Amino acid sequence: MSVPNLAALIVARCVEEGAAPVLVASGPGLSYAELAQRAGALADTLRAAGIERNEPVLVPVANHPGDLVAFLGGWRAGGVVVPLHRASPGAIVQEHLDATGARFIARMDGPVAAAAQWRASGELLIAD
Numbered sequence: 001m002s003v004p005n006l007a008a009l010i011v012a013r014c015v016e017e018g019a020a021p022v023l024v025a026s027g028p029g030l031s032y033a034e035l036a037q038r039a040g041a042l043a044d045t046l047r048a049a050g051i052e053r054n055e056p057v058l059v060p061v062a063n064h065p066g067d068l069v070a071f072l073g074g075w076r077a078g079g080v081v082v083p084l085h086r087a088s089p090g091a092i093v094q095e096h097l098d099a100t101g102a103r104f105i106a107r108m109d110g111p112v113a114a115a116a117q118w119r120a121s122g123e124l125l126i127a128d
Helices: 007-019 032-048 065-075 090-100
Strands: 021-023 058-061 080-085 103-104 123-126
Touching: 007 032, 007 065, 021 032, 032 065, 032 103, 058 065, 058 090, 065 080, 065 103, 080 090, 080 103
Parallel strands: 058 080, 058 103, 103 123
Antiparallel strands: none
């Protein structure tokens, strides 16, 4: 039995729904079209940076519409999303980087407050 690709299913729905809201938030919401466009741009950035199939991508989450963009962008690039709370201390982030071997951290809602703590040896991408 073949399992459908989740990213492809979500993108297909985005095409169907277009400008309809996918998320309504207290701040800026997000339409299906915006989700597809922003996630596609992140996926392109990750691929250009050399992401490999099934490579981990850390996604700092905080219940923000940008979290969904980062998840879908990581999946569309062929990566495996590893969620991590946005407020995690640097030592916890480093543990996750070490445990997963992640070279990429993707977030889509503004600058990382503690970006210096999140830098690891090797290649690291923070996409805003």
